[in-house]
Amino acid sequence: MNIIETFLNYLDGERNCSKHTILAYKEDLMQLNDYLAITYHIMNPKEAESMMLRSWILTLSEQKFAATSINRKIATLKSFYKFLRKRENLEKNPTLKLRPLKTPKNIPSFIEEYKLIHLLEKIDFGNDFEGTRNRIIIEILYGTGIRLSELLELKWENIDTYRQQAKVLGKGKKERFVPLHITLIHLLNDYKEQIMLTFGELPPYLIITNKGIEAYPSLIYNTVKKMLSLITTQDKKSPHTLRHSFATHLLDKGADLNAVKDLLGHTSLASTQVYTHNTLSKLKEVFNQSHPKAKRGD
Secondary structure, three states, rough: OOOHHHHHHHHHOOOOOOHHHHHHHHHHHHHHHHHHHHOOOOOOHHHHHHHHHHHHHHHHHOOOOOHHHHHHHHHHHHHHHEEEEEEEEOOOOOOOOOOOOOOOOOOOOOOHHHHHHHHHOOOOOOOOHHHHHHHHHHHHHHHHHHHHHHHHEEEEHHOOOOOOOEEOOOHHHHHEEEOOOOHHHHHHHHOOOOHHHHHHOOOOOOOOOOOOOOOOOHHHHHHHEEEEEOOOOOOOHHHHHHHHHHHHHHHOOOOOOOHHHHHOOOOOOHHOOHHHHHHHHHHHHHHHHHOOHHHHHH
């Protein structure tokens, strides 16, 4: 077993990382491996020096990789070499001088509430298995705010229709419960019937393909993009856009920030506060329309 495989096993067994996170780490490290082999004829990443890692980061930047993607790879390197330092007696950590690239503070993109209500109440998804499943995908992502990876991991055994909640496996394999509204409960029952009619049995995973097997990320992403394209022309139409919409709409309605934090599965309140910009904008609009000083402009 090589050291990359050892590190990936550590992420799975001791760090409890999701399989999607582990796959991302694996892809990053294999890219690094290829770069070291081609550029420096080094076959073992343990032999990499700081200059070589900085050279790789520079190459990625020149290849027009997004700063966020490069920063993720830097985070992968830091975790990997920190692991090697402890487990493989690596003499020096070559990532100590690596610094993340500056990224613009993007305001989370969301869909207006009335547009999503129109999609869910007026658009015909179809009554067959695929249409029912696609509707469930949108309803769950917008109705609970869970992540794409969390939806893929969701199983029927995690759904408690009596208590109207679902047990979600979040980052670091941390469990949390999210509420399910009554309309979603009814839709899930209809979806279950459709699965039984189509496949004759209920697979363990909630979201499945047209062949009845566990869904994959691109299926969810493409479904969301296709359905959101019916109601908006904005560029960002992804599962995370629905998560942003969930959080923004809750805060716009006066939801407590800490409660939204728990629903989203954030460990830090700072991660949730990025959504308050929309609420503040709405408050300013109300102020400008209602306050006598704002009206008079003096």
